[in-house]
Amino acid sequence: MFLNKIYGYCRISTKSQSIERQIQNILKEYPGAKIYQEVFTGTTIERKEWTKLKKVIKPGDTIVFDSVSRMSRNADEGISEYMELLEKDINLIFLKEGYIDTEVYQEQLKANDNIQTDDTDLNETIMKGIREYLKRLATKQIRIAFEQSEKEVQDLRERTKEGLRVAQRNGSQVGRLKGDTFETKKAKEAKEKILKYSKHFGGYMQDTELLKEILNISRNSYYKYKKELQEAYARGELKIVKTKKEW
Incomplete structure (x- = not known):
């Protein structure tokens, strides 16, 4: 017996954006999603x-998106993809x-299954009409969802630009100085644990063990931090002390 699978799809438009938030949002609701x-980008x-x-994907499988805007670049493409996958x-x-969600569409369809007459051809005509109506309704709702999502993105960009303009007018430093870096508390704590336990830095744990048993971060973040530590070591900015396995 084959079990239906759950997948997550995440997309960003530029390499400067972070995809981590989308991944975490999906895994929070569906931990087993692949x-x-x-x-x-527009040039891809x-x-x-x-x-x-x-x-x-197979019939019965599920695809989870953080937002409808991640499924496609525009409403027309999104509606086409939605209907193709629904079919x-x-x-x-x-x-x-x-x-x-397609589940909402399917529930609306099932709710009308009890509309029956003694005329088989009439029943088929009625159901065909209901399906067409629900399909048009779904199309309208998807377009509205895309428009709302796009508006939120534009509003955020405008608020960010306005914030920068205000800061500049007030003489504030916008952004970080060249060569200046910022590290979150979570990133710092994760790096300390990587240095302490990873075999690559004198510890005793493999990457998979460390991720599973010690750290509460994504694989992408783990390898990003590990690379930064290796680069710091290569530049002579990091001293590694060999340690024995803790009992």
């Missing part, structure tokens, strides 16, 4: 990870726009 992620011809995901019996879940 994540597909990619950077997709094909969304390779999205294409891979569409090739492996293939793929469940679509949007964490920020749950009202357009």
Whole structure:
């Protein structure tokens, strides 16, 4: 017996953006989801990870998105993708726009299954009409969801720009000085544990063990911190003390 699978799809538009928030939002609700992620810009011809995901999904499987805007670049493309996957019996879940989840569409369809007459042809005509109505309604709701999502992004950009303009008018330093770095408390604590326990820095634990048993961070963050530590060591900024396994 094959179990239906849950996938998560995350997308960012520029390499300067962070995809981590999308991943964490999906894994928080669906810890077992297999994540597909990619950077997709207007200059990119094909969304390779999205294409891979569409090739492996089977009827009954589920794809989770942080937002409908992550499924595609615009409403027309999003509606096309939505309807194509719906026809293939793929469940679509949007964490920020749950009202357009395919489950909502299917529930509305089932609610009308009890509309029956003695005329089989009439029943078929009625159900065809209901399906068409719900399809149009879903299309309208998806377009509204895209427009709202795009407006939120634009509003955020405008607020950010206005904040920068205000700071500049007030003579404040905008951004960090060249060569200046900022490290969060969580990142600092994670690096300290990597230095203490990782075999690569004199500890006794493999990467997978360390991630599973000690750290509460994503794989991407782990390897990012590890790379930064290795680079700091290569520059002579980090001294590694060999330690014995703690009992």
